[in-house]
Structures are given as structure tokens and as C-alpha cells.
Amino acid sequence: MSDWTTVCPVDELPPGTHRVVDVDGAQVAVFNIEGQFYAIEDVCTHDGGILTGGPVEGDQIVCPRHGARFCIRTGAALTPPAFEATASFPVRVEQGGIQVRDDRWD
Numbered sequence: 001m002s003d004w005t006t007v008c009p010v011d012e013l014p015p016g017t018h019r020v021v022d023v024d025g026a027q028v029a030v031f032n033i034e035g036q037f038y039a040i041e042d043v044c045t046h047d048g049g050i051l052t053g054g055p056v057e058g059d060q061i062v063c064p065r066h067g068a069r070f071c072i073r074t075g076a077a078l079t080p081p082a083f084e085a086t087a088s089f090p091v092r093v094e095q096g097g098i099q100v101r102d103d104r105w106d
């Protein structure tokens with residue numbers, strides 16, 4: 001089972017913001033959506049673009065390359081040209097710090 005990776009203190013990721021961390025080689029984007037933390041892989045399943053250059057609209061992020069939308073809460077692809085979900089990861093708060101874990105290989 002992989003270890004938890006600390007992202008940052010809770011107060012450094014206020015609602016409406018996100019940051020990207022390296023989790024065992026995977027680029028993981030951690031978002032604060034209305035006080036809840038969510039993490040998805042920072043990769044568009046259409047053509048491998050980096051998602052975090054695109055706008056965040058509510059709980060969705062729009063890929064800056066060709067405009068596919070993904071649900072930040074689940075990683076689901078919501079609009080073409082992406083059809084497969086991007087990975088989503090568990091997030092927890094431990095002693096005031098946000099932590100994320102890549103559980104795909106457990």
C-alpha cells in the first residue's frame with residue numbers, strides 16, 4: 001500500500017484554489033471545492049494534456065488543449081473529446097495537513 005503524500009497545510013489551499021503535487025511520479029492536482037478536498041490526476045485522457053492550465057468552473061475543469069470537461073469530484077469525463085475518466089485519489093486531512101495517496105497499485 002502506498003504512503004500518503006503531504007500536499008500543504010489546510011490554510012494554504014483555500015476554497016477555489018488547487019495545487020499540483022508529485023505522488024510517486026504521478027502529477028496529482030488537489031482542489032478545494034467549497035471546503036472539500038478532491039484529487040485527480042493532472043492528465044487529460046483525450047491526448048495526455050495537462051489539465052491544470054485550464055479554467056475551473058464549479059466542480060469541473062476544462063482541458064486547455066481541446067476543451068474536454070472533467071468532474072473534479074470523481075475524475076469523470078463529462079464532454080468530448082475525452083471519454084475516459086482521469087484517475088481520482090483519496091484525500092485526507094491529518095494534523096492540519098492535506099494528504100493524498102495514489103491507491104491505483106494497492
Ligand code: FES
Pocket residue numbers: 044045046047048049063064065066067068081082
Ligand atoms: S488533450 Fe485534453 S481535450 Fe485534448
